[in-house]
Amino acid sequence: MNATRWEYLTVPLLIHATKQILDNYGSEGWELVQVVPGPNPENLVAYLKRPLDA
Template sequence: MSEPARRRWEYATIPLLIHNTKAILDSWGTDGWELVTVLPGPSGSEQPVAYLKRPLS
């Protein structure tokens, strides 16, 4: 029995604007990106960073 093929991913990190978070994530989601997590950015919690992934074609 053969081993199943491994899925390969590509990743992106994007800054989120607090006043426009939903629109930003919806836009990336339309392009096939899946949100993995959101963490505070280097300048603190006023500039969160989203980490996304999607399967490579």
């Protein structure tokens, strides 16, 4: 049995457009793992993952 292999992506999020940005990446198969504060109060950083194609 093989373990799932993942690829990861970090994405800057603008507070006023988080849903649209996350929906776009979600439609490409990315799953949100975590959101952390960005370099200023207007920004967040999202960490996403999706399985690697075998």
